[in-house]
Amino acid sequence: MKKKVVKKVVEKTHPYKLGQAYMFVTVTRYYTGVLKWVGDKELVISDAAWVAHTDRYNKALAKGELRSVEPIPGDVILGRGAIVEVAEWNHALPSAVK
Numbered sequence: 001m002k003k004k005v006v007k008k009v010v011e012k013t014h015p016y017k018l019g020q021a022y023m024f025v026t027v028t029r030y031y032t033g034v035l036k037w038v039g040d041k042e043l044v045i046s047d048a049a050w051v052a053h054t055d056r057y058n059k060a061l062a063k064g065e066l067r068s069v070e071p072i073p074g075d076v077i078l079g080r081g082a083i084v085e086v087a088e089w090n091h092a093l094p095s096a097v098k
Contacts (some may be wrong), residue, residue, distance in 0.1 A: 049069045
C-alpha cells in the first residue's frame with residue numbers, strides 16, 4: 001500500500017511585526033512601544049510609555065497626539081492574556097512626561 005504524503009501547514013503564531021511600534025490596550029492600561037519579542041504568553045516592548053489618557057482614541061491613532069503619558073525606563077513585559085487590542089503606532093513614540 002502506498003503511503004499518502006501530507007503537507008504540514010505551518011501557521012504564523014502571531015500577527016505582530018517585530019520592530020514595529022504599537023499602541024497596546026490592556027484590560028487596565030494603555031502602552032506604546034516597539035515590539036521586541038513575542039512569546040506564547042508575553043510580549044516585550046522597548047521605548048515604552050504608559051498612556052494615562054489618550055483624549056480621543058481616534059485622534060491618538062491618526063495623529064499621534066496623547067493627552068497624558070509617562071515614559072518607562074527599560075523594557076516592559078506585557079501578558080498576552082491581558083491585551084484586548086493592538087494598533088500600529090506610526091508616529092514618534094512619546095519620550096517625555098506629559
